[in-house]
Amino acid sequence: MLKFTEEKLGQAEKTELDAHLENLLLKSESTKHWTERILKQTEVLLQPNPNMRMEEFLYEKLDRKIPTRVNNHELLGECMIDAGHELGPGTAYGEKHLHVRSRLSGHV
Numbered sequence: 001m002l003k004f005t006e007e008k009l010g011q012a013e014k015t016e017l018d019a020h021l022e023n024l025l026l027k028s029e030s031t032k033h034w035t036e037r038i039l040k041q042t043e044v045l046l047q048p049n050p051n052m053r054m055e056e057f058l059y060e061k062l063d064r065k066i067p068t069r070v071n072n073h074e075l076l077g078e079c080m081i082d083a084g085h086e087l088g089p090g091t092a093y094g095e096k097h098l099h100v101r102s103r104l105s106g107h108v
Contacts, residue, residue: 031093034083038097041079045072077101
């Protein structure tokens, strides 16, 4: 803790980390970022905006065409595609995102 404090205050040189450890830190930050985004989008899918549902209901009752917009399944799918590509299709986590996205597209 003392070393960390001294580094932050500029009294000591920054500890050089191993390149492999730096790579793992970058991957973990990316994984955290995408996991949080997918979780947020999943919550949006499971708890849709009541205003949007009311708008769709009114358009349906008034026999008007509902404006086309991306639905929540598609948004979640796009988020999974982006995550899968950034995390790498060669990784288990990235591959599963792409797999789930392909399964979602079959049920939209």
